Amino acid sequence: MFGRLYWGELRKQTSGGAIITLSVITVVLALLMAVLFTAFNDLVNGVEEDIRDSMNSESGVTVGVNFDTGAPAVSSTGQSYTQEEVLTTLNYLYAELEARELQKEEEGYDYYRGSDYIYYVKGEIAFFEYLRDNELYGVRIGVMRDGAIASGEVTAEMFVTLMRSILFLLPLIYASIAAGSTFADEFKSGTIKLVLTRPVGVNALTTAKLLAAFTHAVAAYAAMFLLLVVLGYSFFPAENVRAVFMFNNSAPTLAPSSAALGIGFTTDLIMLLSYTVIAFFVGVVTKNRVVAIITPIILVDVVGGIISLAGLGRFFISNALDWGQFVGISSTVTGGADFFISLPVWAVYMAAMLVLSYFVVKRRDAV
Amino acid sequence: MEKTPVLEVSGLKKYYKSRRGTVKAVDGISFEVRPGEVVGFLGPNGAGKTTAIKAITGLANYEGVIKIDGVDLNEDHVGALRSLGAIVENPDFYLKKSAEWNLKYLASVSDETALRKGYPKEEKLGKIIADRVEKAIARVGLTERKKSAVKTYSLGMKQRLGIAQTLITEPKLLILDEPANGLDPDGIKEIRDLIRSVAESGTGVLVSSHQLHEMQLMCDRVLIISAGKIAASMSIDELSAGEGRKLFVRSDDPAGAKKILEAKFGVEGAVVTGREVHFRTGAELSEITRELVMSGLNIYGVAEEEVSLEDVFMSKVHSRTESVPGDREAEDVR
Numbered sequence A: 001m002f003g004r005l006y007w008g009e010l011r012k013q014t015s016g017g018a019i020i021t022l023s024v025i026t027v028v029l030a031l032l033m034a035v036l037f038t039a040f041n042d043l044v045n046g047v048e049e050d051i052r053d054s055m056n057s058e059s060g061v062t063v064g065v066n067f068d069t070g071a072p073a074v075s076s077t078g079q080s081y082t083q084e085e086v087l088t089t090l091n092y093l094y095a096e097l098e099a100r101e102l103q104k105e106e107e108g109y110d111y112y113r114g115s116d117y118i119y120y121v122k123g124e125i126a127f128f129e130y131l132r133d134n135e136l137y138g139v140r141i142g143v144m145r146d147g148a149i150a151s152g153e154v155t156a157e158m159f160v161t162l163m164r165s166i167l168f169l170l171p172l173i174y175a176s177i178a179a180g181s182t183f184a185d186e187f188k189s190g191t192i193k194l195v196l197t198r199p200v201g202v203n204a205l206t207t208a209k210l211l212a213a214f215t216h217a218v219a220a221y222a223a224m225f226l227l228l229v230v231l232g233y234s235f236f237p238a239e240n241v242r243a244v245f246m247f248n249n250s251a252p253t254l255a256p257s258s259a260a261l262g263i264g265f266t267t268d269l270i271m272l273l274s275y276t277v278i279a280f281f282v283g284v285v286t287k288n289r290v291v292a293i294i295t296p297i298i299l300v301d302v303v304g305g306i307i308s309l310a311g312l313g314r315f316f317i318s319n320a321l322d323w324g325q326f327v328g329i330s331s332t333v334t335g336g337a338d339f340f341i342s343l344p345v346w347a348v349y350m351a352a353m354l355v356l357s358y359f360v361v362k363r364r365d366a367v
Numbered sequence B: 001m002e003k004t005p006v007l008e009v010s011g012l013k014k015y016y017k018s019r020r021g022t023v024k025a026v027d028g029i030s031f032e033v034r035p036g037e038v039v040g041f042l043g044p045n046g047a048g049k050t051t052a053i054k055a056i057t058g059l060a061n062y063e064g065v066i067k068i069d070g071v072d073l074n075e076d077h078v079g080a081l082r083s084l085g086a087i088v089e090n091p092d093f094y095l096k097k098s099a100e101w102n103l104k105y106l107a108s109v110s111d112e113t114a115l116r117k118g119y120p121k122e123e124k125l126g127k128i129i130a131d132r133v134e135k136a137i138a139r140v141g142l143t144e145r146k147k148s149a150v151k152t153y154s155l156g157m158k159q160r161l162g163i164a165q166t167l168i169t170e171p172k173l174l175i176l177d178e179p180a181n182g183l184d185p186d187g188i189k190e191i192r193d194l195i196r197s198v199a200e201s202g203t204g205v206l207v208s209s210h211q212l213h214e215m216q217l218m219c220d221r222v223l224i225i226s227a228g229k230i231a232a233s234m235s236i237d238e239l240s241a242g243e244g245r246k247l248f249v250r251s252d253d254p255a256g257a258k259k260i261l262e263a264k265f266g267v268e269g270a271v272v273t274g275r276e277v278h279f280r281t282g283a284e285l286s287e288i289t290r291e292l293v294m295s296g297l298n299i300y301g302v303a304e305e306e307v308s309l310e311d312v313f314m315s316k317v318h319s320r321t322e323s324v325p326g327d328r329e330a331e332d333v334r
Helices: A002-013 A016-039 A047-054 A083-107 A117-133 A156-167 A169-189 A191-196 A202-235 A259-286 A289-309 A317-321 A339-363 B049-056 B077-081 B099-108 B112-116 B125-139 B155-167 B185-200 B212-218 B238-243 B254-265 B285-294 B309-321
Strands: A141-143 A242-247 A250-256 B007-018 B021-033 B038-042 B063-068 B084-087 B173-177 B204-208 B221-226 B229-235 B245-251 B271-273 B276-281 B299-305
Touching: A002 A169, A002 A202, A002 B099, A016 A156, A016 A169, A016 A202, A083 A117, A117 A242, A117 A250, A156 A169, A156 A202, A156 A259, A169 A191, A169 A202, A169 A259, A169 A289, A191 A202, A202 A259, A202 A339, A242 A259, A259 A289, A259 A317, A259 A339, B007 B049, B021 B049, B021 B204, B021 B229, B038 B049, B038 B185, B038 B212, B049 B063, B049 B173, B049 B204, B063 B077, B084 B155, B099 B125, B099 B155, B112 B125, B125 B155, B155 B173, B155 B185, B173 B185, B185 B204, B185 B212, B245 B254, B245 B285, B254 B271, B254 B276, B254 B285, B285 B299
Parallel strands: A141 A242, B038 B204, B038 B221, B084 B173, B173 B204
Antiparallel strands: A242 A250, B007 B021, B007 B063, B221 B229, B245 B276, B245 B299, B271 B276
16 A cells, blocks of 8 residues: 555656756766866876975975865875875874964864864874874875865766766755655645545655655666766776775775765765755645745755854754765865764754654644 | 444534634534435535535544544544545646546555455456546546546536546545536536436435535435534425425515415515515415405415525525624635
C-alpha cells in the first residue's frame, strides 16, 4: 500500500517541463565550460610555479596568504615539501599562533566572530604536523580544504568540482519545486480532498510525499553529477596529486584527490536534502508553492547572513548546512565553524521541521 | 430485520473561533443513512452542510461520533474511510492528466482489500485496478475520452468523472456535495439516474444540493439543516402528510373566499394570488366546496396542490433562521 502511495506521489511530482528545461541548461553549461576549460588550459598550466614563486621561499616558509583573513594558508596546488621546509614553516606558524592568541587575550577578541585568523593558523599547523609525523617529504600533496586541487593543469577532478558548485543551483531549484509544491499544489487545486477522503493514513501520505521529493532531489543531482564526471574524464586527465582532507579544520587524512568527488557528492546531497526538508515544511505551513520555493534560499542565505553578522552564525542552519567545510570540500571555510556544534544544530532544525510538518498536516483541517 | 446504517452521525459539533466569538457551524446534529437509501442533505448557504460533510469525510476535526459502516472515524480513520466515496464541494482532479490516469492513481492509493472485493484471490492487483478503472469509466460513459486530459472536459463530463472516482472501490457510503451543479437538464437527469442505480446496488447515498425539485425526485428521505441544527428529517412520502394538504380555490371573489375559509375551517396563512386562494387544511375537499357555494360565491374550481419540498424547506428554514440571527457567519469564517 505504501509503495503504491509513494509511486503515485513520485509520478505526481514529476514535471516533464522542468526536467527538460533544467537538463538542457545543465548540458549546455557543462559542455560550454568543458570547451572553455580546454581553451584556457594553457593559462592554468604553470600556475603552480607562479604560486610557489610568490611564497616566502627564501625563508623556507611554504605558505601563502588566506585571501579573507590574511592568515597563512597552504596552497591548494599540489606541491612537495622538504623536511626543512615543513619544520621551518611549522616554527613560523607556532610563532604566529602564539602572537595572535596573546593579542586575543589582550583585546578580548571573540574567537567565533566571522573569519578567524587563529582558526586558520591552527588548520595550517595541523596540515604541516601531519606531513611531519608521517614523513611525507617529497610527495606531491595538495590540501583539499580550499576546494579542488590545482596541480598545475586542468584535471577532471578540478572540472567536476568547479562545475558541481556552479550547477548545484539547478537540482536545488528542481528539488525545491518538487518538495514545496507537493502539498501546496494539492491545496490550491483541491485535490488534497480527493486524496484525504481515500483510506490513506495522513502520516503515510506525508511520508510518501517527502520520500518522493527526496527521490527527485537525489535523481536530479545524481544525473547532473554523472554528466559532469563523464564530461570531466572525457575532456581532461585525472588528477595525479595526493590530497589531504581536513576534517573539522583538523585531523588531516591523505587520500587520492579523486576522493574529493565522492565526498563532494555526499555533502552536496546532504545539503540538497536539507533544503528539500525546508521547502517541504514551508509548503505544508503556507500552502503556497512560490513561498515554499523561495523561503529556503532567503532563510539560509539572507537571514543566515544577518545572523552570522550578529555573531550567532554557528547556531543558525545556514552554517550547519554546509557539510563540505568540515571535510575539506567547501570553497570557503566559515571561520570558527565546528562540526560538533553544527551537527546538533542541523539535527534540531531538520527534526523540528519534519515533526512540525507531520503535526500540521495531521491536526489542521484539510480544507 | 432493519439494515445497519452505513453512516451514523451522533452529536456532531464543529465550532469555529471568530473575532465575534464562537460560531457554531454544526451544533450537535445526529442522523443516519442506511444501505440503498438516498438521503438529501438540504440547507441554505452557511447552514453547516458542507462543514458537516467535511467532518464526515475526514477532512475536518470535529466533536461527536461519526461511524462509517460501523467504524468510528476518530478511532480508526483509515478503516472508516475504506467504505467511503465522496465528492466534497466540487469534484477535484489532476487536470493535466487523463481520466484514466486520475482513476488509476486513486485506485492505487485505495485499500487493497476493497480493491480485491469480488475478484479471485490469485488475480494480480494491477489487473484488478485496470479492470476497475475500465468499469468505472464505462459506467459514467467516458470510455471514448478516457485518454484525454481532464482539463479538456465539459462541466458535465467532470461531474461524471467525479462520480466515477467515488465508485472506483464500490463504497458502502457515497457522499456527493452538489453533484448536479452547473449541469443542463439532460446532465442532471443523467446524474440522478446514476445515483439511483448506485443506491439500488446497496450503497447508501448522502447528497447535498440546492436543487430542491431534483432532491424530491432523487431522494428517499431528506434532512434539512439550518443554523447548524437539523430542522427537519422526513421521507419524501411524509412531505404531504406532515404539513396537511395544500389546496387552492378559484373564485371571482377570492378575498371573500379567504374570509369564509378562515371563519369556517380555521385556515391560517391563506394567500390570495389573482383570482386564487392558496391554503392548507385538513378539511375535506367536498365540504369546502359545499360551504363556499352555499355562501353564494361563484366558484370556478377547487383542487389539491402537490406539497413540494420547496414549501417544506422554506417553512422549516425560515422558522429557524428568523429565530437565529447571524447563522450565515459559519461559512464566512472558514
